[in-house]
Structures are given as structure tokens and as C-alpha cells.
Amino acid sequence: MGNDTGNATSGGSVGEVRSVLSDTVAGSQMAGEMAGPAMGPAMVAPGATATAPRNLAIGAITISPDLALPSTPIARPADRAYERYRVSVREYVTFHQQGFVVVRGLVPPDDVADLGSHVEDLIYGRCTVPGLEPPPAGASVAEIEKRYLRIHMLHRVLEIHERFLLHPRILDVLEALIGPDLLAMQSMLFIKPPGGAGQGYHQDSYYIPTVPDTLCGAWLAIDRADEQNGCMWFTVGSQHEPIYPTIDHRGRNHGDALADLTAVENVSNTDESVNTLSRIGRKYEGREVAAIADPGDVVFFAGHILHRSHQNRSPNRFRRSFVGHYANARSYTRWGSRAGQQTNDQHILARGSTHLPYGLPRFGTPCAANLPRPDDAANGSDMVDMMGDGEMMQATKVDPRRNDPSAHQHGRVTS
Secondary structure, eight states, rough: OOOOOOOOOTTOOOOOOOOOTTTOOSSSSSSSSOOOOSSSSSOOOOTEEEEEEEEOOOEEEEOOOGGGOOOOOSSSOSSSOOOOOOOOHHHHHHHHSSSEEEEOOOOOOHHHHHHHHHHHHHHHTTTTTTOOOOOOOOHHHHHHHHHEEEOOOOOTTTTTHHHHHHOOOHHHHHHHTTTHHHHHHHEEOOOOTTTOEEEEEEOOHHHHHOOOOOOOOEEEESBBBOTTTTOEETTTGGGSSSSOGGGTTTTTTTTTTTTTOOOBBBBTOOOOOTTTHHHHHHTTTTTTTEEEEEOOOOEEETTTEEEEEEOOOOOOOOEEEEEEHHHHHTOOOOOSSSOOOOOGGGGEESSSSSSSOOESSOOOSSSSTTTTOOOTTTTTTTTHHTOOOOOOOOOOOGGGGGGGGEEEETTOOOO
């Protein structure tokens, strides 16, 4: 393990992310169900920029970093205590075998209800949100409900979004899947009203590269998500595929290590005839699975897996969800940097420790970044206890009888 000399900074928990209309930022800012085909004008938050329109979606906006509130090094008292969720071996194996796993009822119903009420207040302009304009006077309910498809990075300006990004039960699962050290990188709120657009095949690690690549999404259902209202679909087996670059971003994820890695076009476009990542999806014909989720269920999915969603065809049902993206805190990232600089210091250390810089939560939500660091020895860390501080593990001569069955009694080596 590296020297844990990571330092908290006041940079907060997010990268330098501009409007989703901007395609000039190094390493596109979009992940999860994010980029979409050009379908019309997108609404841009005040203070955000809009250049080089590409992969747009109606009503998709990102809260500008210029609006972000200052971070705080002081942890506020937790609102409630949660029973720790311990991942089962079956869930762990499922995540690695199929590239995603649905953990049922992970987030308590009252928490989901609080988040759902907040989303309604946001949609109808009953709460003030920096960067979002309230609905125009005289707008119909239908017009109001279709103003936004998704909003990125609200944890910059709203405490409730930071709280759900750092929800202890969600972090419990991530700690087992990609931890123990966790970096919280991105939050997204999907509103997806009736008629809301879907998103074509894409891979999240293309949009948020980390090295080593440890990206994982956590998709919390606020409403029931099924085939009618546009649930997520995952292509099982494709989590083992490399990240396919677009022509303008060759080498972003794998450098030049893969000799025959081909570029793809129109990623996230719902039209399979132009989204050439669909050719990779066809390698796994018959293995695409709908991730049906009820409120409180959380879908965890790996950064390489091909996934998509379809239009909300329900006449009257929303498909609201809260999505966070995370990486192991010991992974290096330049996500969001215009100059190709490291940006770990702009993301929240959610669990564990790291030798890299990290950011603090803006609203003091309790997490590893603002709580006293536990002593590794007190926690019984076997990885640390294996060797002395600053020492290399010494090689020991192995008895040649070790692999001789006759040298074993009751399953133990006799020497």
C-alpha cells in the first residue's frame, strides 16, 4: 500500500465540469445515462458555457463549477444511523460475472420518499436551486414536467444531493465491490418524464477515465423502473470489453497498448445504425438484460459494461433516479481538467484513505474526508499487518515437500 499522504483540499467534490453542451473539456464530462443524440436545444444553467454542440439531450444541464459552494472540513452530525449493509458472496460474484448487480431495498423507504419530494419541489420551482431558473409564469403542468431530462452535479449546490451521493448504505456496497477506498466523483438526477428520451449504447469509463480503471455507477430508483418507462438495459459479458474510443479521443483509456482497438462513432445515439458501438453489443446477442428496479433498489454497474435505455413510453409515469459515479480512491484521474492535470483533489474521499489528494464535501456530510482517520491496526487490517512499516516482505525458503500430498495431514503441511 502506498504512503497515505493524501491531503484534503478546499476544491470540493467535483471536477471542472461545464455544460453538457461543451465538448471542449478534456475527457467528456458525461457518464451513466448521459450523452444523447442531437435532438434539439438544451437548457444551460446560468454561468455555464455552450460550445461545439454534440451528443445533446433535451433538458440536460450541468451545474457550473462557478456556482459551487465552498467546502467545509467539519463533519456535521449524521441525520440518522444506518445498519451496515454487508454484501453477500452471491452479490459480489454476480457483479463480476454479469457486470452489474441490483441490490434490492438498499435505501430505506423514508429516504427515498424524502428524495422524491425534493425532486417534485425542484421540478415545480418550489425550491431555489443555484443555476436553475424557476418555471416560467403561466407554464402548464405538462410544460413544467418536461423542462428537464437530467441535471448533473447538484451536490455542488444542494445538501440533499451530497447526502445521497455519500449515502452510507450505497458506500457499504461500493466498499466491497471496488474499495475499500472510495472516491465520490459525480452525481446526476434523472427526471425522465413520460415521453422522455432514452440513450443508446455507451460505456461510462469512456466519459470518466480513471487509472487503474475502477469506475462504478450506483443507480438509485426513486420510481419503479421497468421496460415501459425506460429502465436501464445491460449487455452481460461486455464488461470484459475494452473501452472503445471515438476518433477524436484515441488512446484516452488504453493508450496504444491494444493493437486492434477500433474507434467507434455516435456513441449514446439511440439509432443503432449510426451508433457503431452497437456492433460490439451484437457480439453478445441474447444477453441483454433489463434492470427492473423498485424504489430503494440500487443498480451497481461496472465502467466497461455496455448499457442503454429506451424512451419512457408510459403515458403517466416518471422514471426518476439518482445516480452517483465512484472510483477507488487510489486511482488517478484527470477527469474534467482542461489542461490534462490531475483532478483527484476535486472529488470527495468517501471511504478509507488514499496517497492521492482529495476534496471535501461542501455541506459537511460525514465521510472519510472529514472524519478522524481510523487506525489501520485497530481495524485489524490484514493487508497492513503483513509487513512491517517501511520494510519489504522477506522471501522464505520453501520446503520442497509442501506440494507432496504425503506431507499433509488433515489438510495441513506437516513442516
